[in-house]
Amino acid sequence: MAKLDEKLIALIGSKNTILTLSTVDAKGEVSSTVLPEAGVDEEGRLVLYEQLETSQATRDLTYALWFGKKVALTLLSEIGESFVIKGIPYRDIIVGPAFEEKYRELTAADPESELAGIWIVDPTDIYEDTLTVRRRLEREQFPELGHLDKDFIG
Amino acid sequence: MAIQIKIPDWREREDSIEKVIEHHPDVPIFTILKTDLHRRGYVLSAAARAKIDVNIHHTNGIHLTGESDSTTVEGLVLRDGTLVCNGCVSDDEVVLRDPYLIDVDENDRIVITDQGRIYEEAEFWRKPDYYDKVTSKGTPMWKVANVRGKRIDSELNKYCEFWDTPGDGCKYCGIGVYGVQEKKCGHQLRVDPDDLAETLQEALKQKGRFLQFNATQGSLLGGAKLLDDELELCLDSLVRIKKLFSRFPLKASLVTTALDGQQLERLRDEGGIGIYTANIEVLNKELFQWICPGKARHIGYDGWKGRLEEAVSIFGKGNVYTDIIGGLELATPHGFKTEDEALESVLKEADLLSQKGIQVVDFVWRVYQNTIFKNQVSPSLDYYVRLSQGISALHDAYGLNNYSRDYARSGNQPSGDLDRIRRRSELGKIG
Numbered sequence: 001m002a003k004l005d006e007k008l009i010a011l012i013g014s015k016n017t018i019l020t021l022s023t024v025d026a027k028g029e030v031s032s033t034v035l036p037e038a039g040v041d042e043e044g045r046l047v048l049y050e051q052l053e054t055s056q057a058t059r060d061l062t063y064a065l066w067f068g069k070k071v072a073l074t075l076l077s078e079i080g081e082s083f084v085i086k087g088i089p090y091r092d093i094i095v096g097p098a099f100e101e102k103y104r105e106l107t108a109a110d111p112e113s114e115l116a117g118i119w120i121v122d123p124t125d126i127y128e129d130t131l132t133v134r135r136r137l138e139r140e141q142f143p144e145l146g147h148l149d150k151d152f153i154g
Numbered sequence: 155m156a157i158q159i160k161i162p163d164w165r166e167r168e169d170s171i172e173k174v175i176e177h178h179p180d181v182p183i184f185t186i187l188k189t190d191l192h193r194r195g196y197v198l199s200a201a202a203r204a205k206i207d208v209n210i211h212h213t214n215g216i217h218l219t220g221e222s223d224s225t226t227v228e229g230l231v232l233r234d235g236t237l238v239c240n241g242c243v244s245d246d247e248v249v250l251r252d253p254y255l256i257d258v259d260e261n262d263r264i265v266i267t268d269q270g271r272i273y274e275e276a277e278f279w280r281k282p283d284y285y286d287k288v289t290s291k292g293t294p295m296w297k298v299a300n301v302r303g304k305r306i307d308s309e310l311n312k313y314c315e316f317w318d319t320p321g322d323g324c325k326y327c328g329i330g331v332y333g334v335q336e337k338k339c340g341h342q343l344r345v346d347p348d349d350l351a352e353t354l355q356e357a358l359k360q361k362g363r364f365l366q367f368n369a370t371q372g373s374l375l376g377g378a379k380l381l382d383d384e385l386e387l388c389l390d391s392l393v394r395i396k397k398l399f400s401r402f403p404l405k406a407s408l409v410t411t412a413l414d415g416q417q418l419e420r421l422r423d424e425g426g427i428g429i430y431t432a433n434i435e436v437l438n439k440e441l442f443q444w445i446c447p448g449k450a451r452h453i454g455y456d457g458w459k460g461r462l463e464e465a466v467s468i469f470g471k472g473n474v475y476t477d478i479i480g481g482l483e484l485a486t487p488h489g490f491k492t493e494d495e496a497l498e499s500v501l502k503e504a505d506l507l508s509q510k511g512i513q514v515v516d517f518v519w520r521v522y523q524n525t526i527f528k529n530q531v532s533p534s535l536d537y538y539v540r541l542s543q544g545i546s547a548l549h550d551a552y553g554l555n556n557y558s559r560d561y562a563r564s565g566n567q568p569s570g571d572l573d574r575i576r577r578r579s580e581l582g583k584i585g
Binding site for chain 1: 180182183184231233234235277279280303304360361362363557562574575576577579581
């Protein structure tokens with residue numbers, strides 16, 4: 001299991017972070033959805049809250065848990081830093097105290113809210129995806145790439 | 155007392171679960187394991203029993219087949235939310251095959267094991283908040299309604315009147331046999347509608363616990379016309395329950411003997427029901443007549459199917475369900491001789507019903523020793539896996555979204571588990 005550091009844990013929990021979940025279904029069809037929130041549990045696993053039973057994310061997370069497939073959570077911070085955390089769903093909590101506590105929290109904020117499942121995901125890979133960082137790394141590792149005019153001095 | 159195994163050499167006769175998993179890479183291990191737990195049953199080790207906390211865990215359930223005690227749990231939930239609803243074997247039970255052992259591993263997790271191998275971790279079901287409370291009439295609420303997954307269940311009437319006529323009871327049915335015993339003992343056979351409404355009112359204080367209310371009961375044949383008594387029994391409770399809710403149809407499922415069109419319209423209009431189930435049990439006319447003689451004599455196989463079709467015209471495509479007990483079609487001496495023949499026939503018949511908007515769903519047949527079919531042998535695990543795959547594929551092919559006899563609300567049907575990744579919706583599609 002890949003370890004999420006303090007910075008990432010804080011970013012995942014920040015209301016100012018945009019979170020996007022990418023999944024694949026049994027036929028290889030890709031889907032993506034913005035998550036209102038996510039968290040990290042005491043064991044360092046991602047915690048995703050899926051509100052709708054009918055959502056593609058619910059189906060795809062189930063598929064991923066069943067067959068050991070990965071899903072990806074992309075984080076975009078308020079200052080433009082971006083990270084991708086890939087992982088394999090480990091558990092879908094549909095009953096019990098944690099589920100009911102979250103359900104009560106959601107419905108207290110919006111009585112029409114629903115909760116279909118709390119997904120616990122084991123992080124497997126973590127990448128920094130911020131464009132400036134990736135550009136710097138590409139130039140370091142692949143100095144032969146990039147447009148010729150960048151190096152042209154006349 | 156010890157558990158007695160009727161087929162001691164069954165492991166030599168059948169493919170192991172490992173083989174079945176290997177043969178079906180497109181079926182999750184959770185569904186295969188749950189199917190086998192229902193088929194073979196499970197027992198709790200002393201360490202697992204020591205984990206039961208009667209204040210937290212769901213014990214002491216009331217069922218159409220009897221009441222359970224606090225030495226075992228009502229069910230298990232697996233990591234993916236799969237429910238294991240059946241299979242807990244009592245200490246002196248006679249079973250066909252060795253049950254799984256629910257044990258505790260070195261990390262203190264509850265685990266499902268067989269012959270020393272750990273297959274999965276599991277959790278015990280939790281007791282709902284209402285469970286230890288008592289109605290204003292003094293009835294313990296756990297005797298009024300039970301819980302399965304995210305569904306609250308009430309069994310409105312324990313006695314099935316098909317058993318009034320010798321030879322008319324369904325041959326696999328332990329529920330009917332238990333009802334006869336209860337009636338002989340003069341025990342309370344029906345749930346009081348006021349108790350039920352009060353129990354539901356209390357249960358729903360637990361926010362986020364329930365998705366659906368389900369009612370079922372033994373057949374009541376009498377009335378001005380066949381099954382009117384059963385209809386009135388249901389309406390008596392539903393009318394009271396309706397008052398508790400603001401939105402209709404109710405998030406409820408009702409299981410009855412196959413009612414006719416007029417009766418079903420009353421269920422919809424007066425009872426507020428939007429999802430309806432009438433269990434045909436076996437998908438073959440000749441076998442239905444042999445195995446379910448009472449149902450065959452009063453309604454008939456074609457009549458039952460006709461009533462299901464009529465139900466679709468009233469409740470809509472996909473909102474009518476019929477359960478089958480997988481494996482009955484192989485019962486001897488009149489059943490199919492091979493699993494391949496049986497499967498082909500069942501799926502062909504299920505296809506015809508699915509085309510008409512009826513959702514066929516499958517139970518795993520557990521051969522109870524108090525039934526007429528006590529000497530029968532349920533089929534292989536591989537058969538059940540192929541059956542549930544075939545049925546789920548029909549739901550997919552005909553666009554039947556199973557949100558009632560599914561993994562969370564019912565938990566008893568392996569095809570309902572497989573439906574989880576096949577249910578469709580394109581909500582919000584704008585292009």
